[in-house]
Amino acid sequence: MSGMFSLSGKVALVTGASYGIGFTIASALANAGARIAFNDINRELVDKGLAEYAKTGIDASGYVCDVTDEAAVGALADRIESEVGVIDILVNNAGIIKRIPMTEMSAAEFRQVIDVDLTAPFIVAKAVIPSMIKKGGGKIINICSMMSELGRETVSAYAAAKGGLKMLTRNIASEYGEFNIQCNGIGPGYIETPQTAPLRAPEHPFNKFIISKTPAARWGRTADLAGPAVFLASPASDFVNGHILYVDGGILAYIGKQPN
Numbered sequence: 317m318s319g320m321f322s323l324s325g326k327v328a329l330v331t332g333a334s335y336g337i338g339f340t341i342a343s344a345l346a347n348a349g350a351r352i353a354f355n356d357i358n359r360e361l362v363d364k365g366l367a368e369y370a371k372t373g374i375d376a377s378g379y380v381c382d383v384t385d386e387a388a389v390g391a392l393a394d395r396i397e398s399e400v401g402v403i404d405i406l407v408n409n410a411g412i413i414k415r416i417p418m419t420e421m422s423a424a425e426f427r428q429v430i431d432v433d434l435t436a437p438f439i440v441a442k443a444v445i446p447s448m449i450k451k452g453g454g455k456i457i458n459i460c461s462m463m464s465e466l467g468r469e470t471v472s473a474y475a476a477a478k479g480g481l482k483m484l485t486r487n488i489a490s491e492y493g494e495f496n497i498q499c500n501g502i503g504p505g506y507i508e509t510p511q512t513a514p515l516r517a518p519e520h521p522f523n524k525f526i527i528s529k530t531p532a533a534r535w536g537r538t539a540d541l542a543g544p545a546v547f548l549a550s551p552a553s554d555f556v557n558g559h560i561l562y563v564d565g566g567i568l569a570y571i572g573k574q575p576n
Contacts, residue, residue, distance in 0.1 A: 319551075320550060320551050320552040321348060321546055321547065321550045321551075321552050322348060322349050322550065322551075323345055323348040323349040323350035323405070323546070323549060323550060324348075324349035324350075325349070326345075326349065326350045326351070326404040326405055326549070327350065327351045327353065327396070327400050327401040327402060327403050327404050327405070328342065328345045328346075328350040328351070328352055328353070328403070328404065328405035328406075328407065328549065329353045329354070329355075329393075329396060329403045329405070329406050329407070329440075329444070330342040330345070330352065330353075330354045330407040330409055331354070331355055331383050331406075331407065331408055331409050331410040331436070331440060332354075332355070332356055332357075332383070332409045332410030332411065333352075333354035333355075333356070333365060333407075333409055334354065334356040334361040334362060334364050334365030334368070334378075335361075335364065335365065335368065335510075336509050336510070336511075336538065337409060337459065337504065337507065337509065337538055337541060338354065338407070338409035338410070338459075339365065339368060339369075339538075340538035340539060340541060340542060341407055341409065341457075341541055341542065341545040342354055342369075342374075342376065342407070343369070343372060343374060343542075344541075344542035344543075344545050344546050345405065345407075345545065345546060345549055346369075346374045346376070347374075348546045348549070348550065350404075350405060350549070351375075351377075351400055351401065352369070352374060352375075352376040352377065353376070353377045353378075353379065353396045353400050353403070354376060354377075354378055354379070355378070355379045355380065355381040355383065355392060355410075356378070356380065356381075356410075357380070357381075357382055357410075358380060359380050362378040362379065362380050363378070365378055366378045377396070377399060377400050379392055379395065379396070383410050383432070383436035383439060383440055384431045384432055384435060384436045384439065385439075386439050389436075389439050389440055389443050390443050392443075393440075393443040393444055393447070397447060402447045402448075402450075402451050403444045403447065403448070403454070404448070404451070404453075404454050404455065405454065405455045405456075405457070405549045406440060406441060406444050406454070406455070406456045406457070407457045407459065407545065407549075408436070408437035408440055408441065408456070408457070408458045408459060408481075409459045410432065410436060411432055411433045411459065411477075412428070412429060412432045412433065413429065413471065413474045414428070414429055414473060414474070415470040415471060416470055417469070417470055418470075418472040421472065421473065425473065426472070426473040426476075428473075429473035429474055429476075429477055430473060430476065430477050430480075432477075433474065433477035433478060433481065434476075434477040434478075434480045434481050434484065437458050437481055437484060438484060441456055441484075441488060441499070444456075445488075445492060445497065448492075448495070448497050449492070449495045449497070452495075452496060453495065453496030453497055453498075454496075454497045454498075455497070455498050455499075455500075455548065455549045455550075455553075456485075456488060456497065456498070456499040456500075457499075457500055457501065457502060457545060457548050457549060458481050458484065458485045458499070458500075458501045458502075459501070459502055459504070460478050460481050460482050460485065460501040460502065460503040460560055461474070461475075461478040461503055461504065462503055462504075462505060462562065462564055462567060462568060463475040463478045463479070464478040464479050464481065464482040464501070464503055464560060465479075465482075465503070465562075465568060466568070481501065482501060482560055485499050485500065485501040485558060485560065486499075486558040489557040489558030490558065493557050493558075496554075498548075498553060498554065498556060498557045499557065499558065500548045500553065500556060500557065500558065500559045500560070500561065501559070501560040501561065502541060502544055502545060502548065502560075502561050502562075502563060503560050503561065503562040503563065503564065504536060504541060504563055504564070505530065505535075505536045505562070505563060505564025505565050505567050506526045506530070506535050506536060506564075506567075507535065507536040507537065507538060507540075507541070508535045508536065508537050508538065509538065512535070516535060523535075528572065528573055529567055529570065529572055530564070530565040530566060530567050530570070531565060531566035531567075531569070531570050532565030532566055533565075534565065536563065536564070536565055540563055541563055544561050544563050547561075548561065
């Protein structure tokens with residue numbers, strides 16, 4: 317079975333992977349045998365990521381690139397192909413969120429979230445698909461969200477983008493499945509990251525809310541996303557296409573506890 321999950325000889329591009337979920341997924345792919353390329357928005361973040369990969373013995377290639385810039389992404393794909401190899405695996409991880417009530421959010425703020433969370437995955441996928449076709453196949457993993465399915469206060473732009481990303485995932489699968497390209501999504505639940513640390517204080521109302529809504533009765537860990545990512549990047553998922561794998565501890569399956 318181990319061969320089914322091997323990524324030996326594969327090249328993976330993980331966007332926005334200097335830290336957090338992207339770093340964990342890239343590290344998991346590397347540990348399964350893939351060569352890692354990643355980008356981030358500025359040199360400081362890329363250098364920070366390179367240092368963190370080096371600490372774990374991973375020889376990653378880091379690049380500065382704004383994934384909303386179509387010309388820059390095209391140049392990035394060409395450079396990775398020249399310096400590392402043809403991209404076999406793309407993980408569209410880069411993303412932002414703005415927690416602003418809808419009636420207080422400007423159209424410019426809404427568009428910025430859509431641009432990073434939805435348009436950028438389109439741009440990056442578009443840049444790598446032709447080489448995947450020439451090579452005979454590839455894997456695209458879009459980092460979706462429970463907000464691909466649910467709404468919540470203050471995240472109208474994020475939910476719209478992630479819902480769109482779910483459908484982009486299905487459409488890439490529909491359009492390029494015949495070329496042995498599988499495009500799937502991972503929908504993380506509420507994950508322990510530096511950004512969520514203030515919300516995870518034991519007495520914080522949001523912490524209690526998340527635990528009460530999660531059958532696993534805990535926050536997710538970035539490590540919980542490693543196995544699903546390797547599965548969707550590996551030959552084990554060659555007949556899985558257009559699927560969103562929610563890694564949420566069961567939140568989407570659960571109606572919640574009855575109030576006392």
